[in-house]
Amino acid sequence: MMTVDINSRYGLNPAHSEVVEACKIIEPCNALDMGCSNGRNALHMSQLGFNVTAVDNNPDAINMLRQIVSEEGINNIEARVDDINDAELSGEYGLIACTVTLMFLNPSRVDAVIDDMQLHTQPGGYNLIVCAMDTAEHPCPVPFPFTFKAGQLRDAYQGWELLKYNEEVGTMHNGAQLQFATMLARKPNK
Template structure:
């Protein structure tokens, strides 16, 4: 469980209040683990196949606690003692935390990949939106400054920070088009943000990002493109052309650059998700 995080605790239930759903064929959703803690009494449990056939039977009490229940595992509670008291706790991978707890879009995959080797430090989330990436980064131990021009998004994120008493993240209003941020950062991210900014401000925004990145620090940018083979049909204010983003980072160590095809959540008139090329860059300042 050392790499999992708790995203939900259910109430303490006794024998009379234990929901019937757990006494029938039940399974844990994908990406979730469950820990059942017995506070008093005992219960019998069966591990099942997907077809409902019994694989094994188990008895648990305060001295013999149930093991962690894996995602998609089928089981049912078959018998409980009259003095039973128990509680279910739900866990997930850190990158799924905001999705599971707040129904946010999942942490951007490029942020998850980058964090596999980028050391903990001070992060700027430029255009944090709901805070999906910022909350993930602070969960890993980064000190995060999250900025966005949406007052509603920042207010919601500040409420989460307050409710969870988070000490490694700050959220504030900021119009990225101003391109006048100060400070020093080890890691600056801007994922699917620049296509909503003013086209004439993009050079200044990138130069501002680069200027406040510490030597040895990292920039991660993901932004939609408009190319001959995949012209942008969505009303974005800005899209990159081929090699345009890469050209801004001459002199930096390019750890990753591609212009791969990706899908928007937005669909076309036939209900198909719109495909575009996305410029993805991860670079280290020399």
């Protein structure tokens, strides 16, 4: 797969495993990579034919992604600086991916961000979320501003088809073990 080459060529981690899996069942469409950092997921999706809007609040990360897009001649990624906390998406998306991003947001804004994601997902479209949890069984060892409680993410997607949902312990790229809520949900066709 070409993306591994691009990502490794620029010193980026491979695309998130959940993004890779989701792209096996989701047809290329307009996609939003929320909290894209340097673009590891956006680059993967673009290589598969998705038209990707990649947003992050870090101008340095967005500039690096823009440089990669320019150097590689990629024409299906639009990278822009955006504060996800604002919950002011524009456009409609067939896939919104938000992997290991929500835990860095202002906790008081997470519900609005999720509502905004749902509002800007096309009927039949998908939301992919991976976020740290903090539960009695698995207290979060990292002081993230936001973590989900048990069942909280599932409850936010009442009425959507949950293609995947779990709350399992996983390992972050830095080796920290923590519990994650992982969900791929499909919006009803109305």
